[in-house]
Amino acid sequence: MKENAIKVPINWMDFATRYGTVFAALVIFVVFSIFSPRFLSANNLSNVLVQISALTVVASALTVAVVSGEFDLSVGQVAGLSSMLVAGLLVFNNQPVVVAIPLSILAGLVIGIVNGFLVTNLRIPSLIATLGMGPIALGINYAYSGGDSIYAQMPDAFYYLSTGRIFGFFPVPVLLAIIVVIAVHTLINKTRYGRATVATGTNIVAARLSGINVNRCRQIALVISATGASAAGVMLTARLGTGQPGAGEPYLMDALTAVFIGMTCFRPGRASVEGTIIGVIIIGMLDNGLNLLGAPFYLQNIVRGVVMIAAVALAVLRGEIRFF
Amino acid sequence: MSEELLRVEAISKAFGGVQVLQDVSLLLRSGEVLALVGANGAGKSTLIKVICGAYAADKGTIFIDGQQQNYRNVREAVAAGVSVAHQNNMTISRLTGAQNIELGREPTRFGLIDKRELRRRAEALWRVFDVNIDINAECGDLGPGEQKIVDILKALATDPRILILDEPTATLTLGESKRLFAFIDQLRTKNIGVIFISHHLQEVLDHCDSVVVLKDGRLVHQGVVDNNLTREDIVQMMIGRSVVQEKRASSAVAGETVVSVENLKVGSLHVNRFEAARGEVVGIAGLIGAGQTEFLQCLAGARRPSQAGSVELFAKPGLPKTVGDAVLDGIYSVPADRIHTAIFGALTVEENLSTASLSGLSSKGFISSRTARARAGELISALAIKCAGQDQKVQELSGGNQQKVSFARWLSRPGLSQDSLRNQIFLLDNPTEGVDVGAKAEFYDLIGRLAIRGGTVIVTSAEFTELIAICDRIYCISNSTLSDHFPAVEMTEETLLLKTN
Structure with missing residues (x-):
């Protein structure tokens, strides 16, 4: 081989580091296809995509916060709040869809602004500020709904968000998720704001000394994160057809896990939307596949925890990331 | 002051293909103060870390009292009689001098720290070395020079035969340095061998018995310090050429x-x-x-x-x-x-270079990656930044090249190319x-x-x-x-x- 010194050999180690997680996703896909005949059916796969579309929106938005170096632990409760708000506005207040949806998303945006204020102006670590904001959002949620579910029929136009098909076949929620993913990807990778935010998340002191307005970057990132969670909450209500006060909660764990899984691929150690999508897909397949295989319900919880810890362990091992 | 205390033979050490030390040998006698000098990156700290057990050498042997040493970590090296007072102040400001000195080896009674015994030990040490500081005061209240002495006492508490002082005077005032050297003279009479690292060559000439000069990982000189040795000699050995520091042509017309x-x-x-x-x-x-x-x-x-x-x-x-x-x-x-x-x-070289000029590189909020890459390319060649490419992570570059990148960030701003x-x-x-x-x-x-x-x-x-x-x-x-x-x-x-x- 030495004669051929000019030829750069493929660095397998590097390759494995970048694409190992994608490979793992493929393995999961193949394993479920083999063990569950129903898994591979077009109907089921389309179902999985619809199921993960709301998670994709939360996780993509949360990715922006993580890129800026902050955590947002309020996304689950914020999604829950917006999901109840939209149901309530449609059912109790008889608001049209075009009013109910923006208003419920606005609620998330306001919480994002408060999160940003706490983190940048009051200098509370985002981990704590958003941890505290979660129960506050839940409290507002209960205050609004009285803690009860909303089962009444909502306008048909609203259900279009979950059951609509573009050109008669393409699911609307999947399209929405794709639009959010592209938007977030463009924001992080192609815009000035995105670049400044990446710098802030990598070395906040150096970013500040480069003339970057680091507080604005973090503030906007937290607003995006909360707004994304709200949008997902609306999508969730459309899919469930009912308003459930606690429905948003699992999004926190799932979205964080997806972001962490994402940090293990493509550019290890860095949060990216591409990576987050891989994470969302892995979570979606595990949920669906384990269900189809008739695995006991508690196994899903255990698998979630294991996947999250494993992802963080890998991310820490491979890239030079530090938490806190 | 004649017995051989420490002998280092043909030590080599490489990091990731870069030879940091090559065949370095040196000799330290008991009661001797040996200066170790060299430019940044000459391998001084690596050599120290090998001697104190923090790194294992790739090749070479260390003898103490003629006995070959095989210690593999700092603790074993301490047991063999080697102790280091590191360059940075390692004292903990909320603890007293005595508590700092005994840190990590506090005497205990029934599982609790025996305060009286701790103070007794620290005071014993303090008396032996005749230091004039209050070791019962919190270190935060002591001056930097006093803290340094606490640091050194801490190293001495392990009862070492060989004491390594890594740039002890870097943060000290002239007066504090004087006290430190008086203290080092004390060590000499106790037959402790001292390896002294300093950038201040005058200190080396004034207070050391012999000097070892490292350059690019090789030993270029070991000899006694006497009247024939001048600072210029040492500098020449360190750099490999005589440095009549070139004076920058003064810009003469300093403007307003x-x-x-x-x-x-x-x-x-x-x-x-x-x-x-x-x-x-x-x-x-x-x-x-x-x-x-x-x-x-x-x-x-x-x-x-x-x-x-x-x-x-x-x-x-x-x-x-x-x-x-x-x-x-x-x-x-x-x-x-x-x-x-x-x-x-x-982040990559290109990302680092563009952080300070994001607005110049983008229109309507979107970065033009073509402009950004072109600008980065120009800067890399203008400043001769050595990197594998724009997409290499900056942390993989050498210190000098990292510094060029951090500097070039500003030159990337559009106005500055004029x-x-x-x-x-x-x-x-x-x-x-x-x-x-x-x-x-x-x-x-x-x-x-x-x-x-x-x-x-x-x-x-x-x-x-x-x-x-x-x-x-x-x-x-x-x-x-x-x-x-x-x-x-x-x-x-x-x-x-x-x-x-």
């Missing part, structure tokens, strides 16, 4: 004053009067931690002074409020402590820290070119010879006050040291 500061206070530093003009390189000489970093941060908009005084930058009153404002005014800073405050280690830098101020805080000799020369050259093009450069440095070489004028910080300035041509390292002590 663009920076004028009066009565500014930041931290403990009082800036009585400071001025800098167009086309001028102005140095600030002071001990590490004298406040020069904080002063530059004030000018850069990164810190608020405790008393603003009266400041004029480009005839505009007041300091910039944020770094962003400063940059818009044409004031750019290259902070000290590159890794924590200047570079984005995990010939005239008439309305630009560069604040360089210790820019050549951890940069090898070759890259240093390139930096000096670059600084000179900035000034010739009309820019104003304000620079601090831990190495006073460097300030003398590159500056037109040098301000000195003495007694926490910055006011006097001198033409660099009239200064020598000694005079600067005296003025800042």
Whole structure:
């Protein structure tokens, strides 16, 4: 081989580091296809995509916060709040869809602004500020709904968000998720704001000394994160057809896990939307596949925890990331 | 002082293909003070780490009292009689001197720390070495020199035969250094062998018995210190050529004053009067931690002074409020402590280069990656940044190249590619820290070119010879006050040291 010194050999180690997680996703896909005949059916796969579309929106938005170096632990409760708000506005207040949806998303945006204020102006670590904001959002949620579910029929136009098909076949929620993913990807990778935010998340002191307005970057990132969670909450209500006060909660764990899984691929150690999508897909397949295989319900919880810890362990091992 | 104490034979050590030490041998006798000198990156710290057990050598052997040593970690090395007082102050300010000295090996009774025994041991040590400090005071209340002595006592508490002092005087005043050397003389009478690392060659000539010079990982000299050995000799051995420091051709026509500061206070530093003009390189000489970093941060908009005084930058009153404002005014800073405050280690060279000029590289909020890459390419070749490509992570580059990247960030701004830098101020805080000799020369050259093009450069440095070489004028910080300035041509390292002590 030495004669051929000019030829750069493929660095397998590097390759494995970048694409190992994608490979793992493929393995999961193949394993479920083999063990569950129903898994591979077009109907089921389309179902999985619809199921993960709301998670994709939360996780993509949360990715922006993580890129800026902050955590947002309020996304689950914020999604829950917006999901109840939209149901309530449609059912109790008889608001049209075009009013109910923006208003419920606005609620998330306001919480994002408060999160940003706490983190940048009051200098509370985002981990704590958003941890505290979660129960506050839940409290507002209960205050609004009285803690009860909303089962009444909502306008048909609203259900279009979950059951609509573009050109008669393409699911609307999947399209929405794709639009959010592209938007977030463009924001992080192609815009000035995105670049400044990446710098802030990598070395906040150096970013500040480069003339970057680091507080604005973090503030906007937290607003995006909360707004994304709200949008997902609306999508969730459309899919469930009912308003459930606690429905948003699992999004926190799932979205964080997806972001962490994402940090293990493509550019290890860095949060990216591409990576987050891989994470969302892995979570979606595990949920669906384990269900189809008739695995006991508690196994899903255990698998979630294991996947999250494993992802963080890998991310820490491979890239030079530090938490806190 | 004749018995052989420590013998290091043919030590080699490489990191990731880079040979850091090659066949280094040295001999230390009991009661001897051996100086270890060399330029940055010559391999001093690696050698020390091998001797104290922190690194395992690739090749070579260490003998203590003629016995071959095979220790594999610091603890085993301590047991073999080797102890190190590291360069940085390792004392814990909330603990007393005695508590610091016995840290990690506190005597216990019934599982609890035996305070009385702890104090007794520390005092015994204190008496043996006849130190004149209060070891029952919290270290935070002691001066830096006293803390250093506590640090050294801590190293001595393990009862070592060989004591390594890594740049003990770097942060000390002249008076404190004197006390430290008196103390080292004590060690000599106790037959302890001392390896002394210092950048101040005069100290080496005044207080050491012999000297070992490292250059590029090789031993180039071991010999006694006597009257025939001069500083110039040592420098020549360190660098491999004689350095008649090339004086920068003074920009002669320093233009009008663009920076004028009066009565500014930041931290403990009082800036009585400071001025800098167009086309001028102005140095600030002071001990590490004298406040020069904080002063530059004030000018850069990164810190608020405790008393603003009266400041004029480009005839505009007041300091910039944020770094962003400063940059818009044409004031750019290259902070000290590159890794924590200047570079984005995990990001690529291109990403690092574009962080300071994002608005110039984008339109309507979107970055033009073609422009960004083209600009990065120009800078990489203009500053001869050695990297595998624009997409290499900055943390993989050498210190000098990282520093070039952190500097080139500002040159990436569109206005700065023009010939005239008439309305630009560069604040360089210790820019050549951890940069090898070759890259240093390139930096000096670059600084000179900035000034010739009309820019104003304000620079601090831990190495006073460097300030003398590159500056037109040098301000000195003495007694926490910055006011006097001198033409660099009239200064020598000694005079600067005296003025800042």
